[in-house]
Amino acid sequence: MEVLGFVPAKTILFRSKFTATTGKETVNKPGPPIFENKRRIIQAMVSKPPPAAVENRVQVPTMSPELAAPAQSETLLKVSPSSLQCEAGYLVPNPWAEAAEEEENGALGGGMEYLTKILMSSVYDVAMESELQLATKLSKRLGNNVWLKREDLQPVFSFKLRGAYNMMAKLPKDQRDRGVICSSAGNHAQGVALSAQKLGCDAVIVMPVTTPEIKWSSVERLGAKVVLVGDSYDEAQSYAKRQAEEEGRTFIPPFDDPDVISGQGTIGMEIVRQMQVMPGPIHAIFVPIGGGGLIAGIAAYLKTVSPQIKIIGVEPFDANAMALSLHHGQRVVLDQVGGFADGVAVKVVGEETFRLCRKLIDGVVLVSRDAICASIKDMFEEKRNILEPAGALALAGAEAYCKYYRLEDKNVVAITSGANMNFDRLRLVTELANVGRQKEAVLATFMPEEPGSFKRFCELVGQMNITEFNYRYNSEKEKAQVLYSVGLHAKAELEAMIARMQASQLDTLDLTDNDLVKDHLRYLSGGRTHLQNEVLCRFVFPERPGALMKFLDTFSPRWNISLFHYRAQGETGANVLVGIQVAKSEMDEFRDRANNLAYEYAVEENNKAFKLLMY
């Protein structure tokens, strides 16, 4: 039995203080104040069939986050990503650093032990010393020197080959000759495949059956054998571990291993060498966090040789396992994880990586999906390169932090960790990038459904540039509703425009932070109808043939589907908005069927924007 839950991506609450909750119990250390998580989460209990190996490959994109399964022996606290809310750029502190140092008293080894391991790591047979480049435009805009550590330029377009190669190169020859195996649908798979090619060893890469062809074919091209198993990363991982035992292969983990961590730590060693070109000392290094291997390695090196440099992790708001683990002082498991930055979509951080991070890192900065998109755009404008979302995460964190703490004339380094971008995902990135940089706002205005209204509305918009516009006549309503976006130079412009609208009795809402509007409602505007018993749900569909039919078989014709909005997002599961007319007395039956369907879902019970725009 596995518990799956789906909470819609949240609106960021602008709080200057750190606030944390868990669904089950109130946590009171270390960061008060505490508030109740009011959002109702519908959790679907689903039992999954055991994974079956599939020989023929499925060529459809799907959700493929690298979810780390919790260690069997450890019972982990289950928490929701939304239980930690703070402003973007605020440093969620690591309150344990000093205590952890004392607790361990050097006995278990930390920075010092790793320093030697890192210095002795062999990664340069496959990896290159990536450049540390100044981002000139971004530096000018932020008033700080922003340095990019270009791991996206590595042979397989991410840093992951460092750790994989280091671990594999260190295996005794007879062990390596028995072959290696790993489970990954992402950058780790390519790192292992390339390392195996270089070392002349046999490699099996296990991926979920829904892995897009572009991913498994690139691994196959490197000479590894691809086995597609199960619907999720967890299933692929269980299979890989079983096979490792049965076939005597060595399992290569994506992050939680000292040799993998040391391999990634070579990036820290290079930064120390390369920082000589800087006009002053480094203030902070921003590192994306998934399972924590990259930051643990970099921190282990830097905190030993240059402890004054801050090592700051960056996570998406909806994939914040390290920030929450540091807060609770123990590893936690997220009840769900946002898949947009799939390289860091991890539910549980590693055991060893957490031990090191708890001791060594300064804290974690959280950023939104929109901000990641804006940083992908910045990188494109700066270097004409496209980063994948996880690859741009550190850049987004560096920018948010510089702004939040009003940093000036400091040297900050961001690890641009990967460029394996799914091309289809670019559509979403381009749509959100301007919002993420506060250059675009999404609005709704209500006006009398009468001749001349539209003209008056346009006059009030004035000089602002309208970038999107949706309107449809509705004979049953006195007020027409317009959903639109405007380009922005400064927030004051927007505030002035909204004030003009309000003064003319044209009610106007700023919906820029409402993800439901940005993902779905902007495309549905005009479909306003009042329907009896309409239940609004967000589903995550696996992107594969038959998924829609399975959904329809579950609900139709039992209930009328009154709304359906689907938008493919590359390799993640597709977010689908569905309206279904279900009488209150039939809700239990509806939930049973939804749970059996085993797609993640949540009922949108109180989305104000939906009520205003669609009813």
Ligand SMILES: Cc1ncc(COP(=O)(O)O)c(C=O)c1O
């Ligand atoms: C591009 C990219 N960035 C960052 C990470 C996070 O690395 P780690 O899991 O070691 O924290 C990954 C992990 O695969 C990745 O692929």
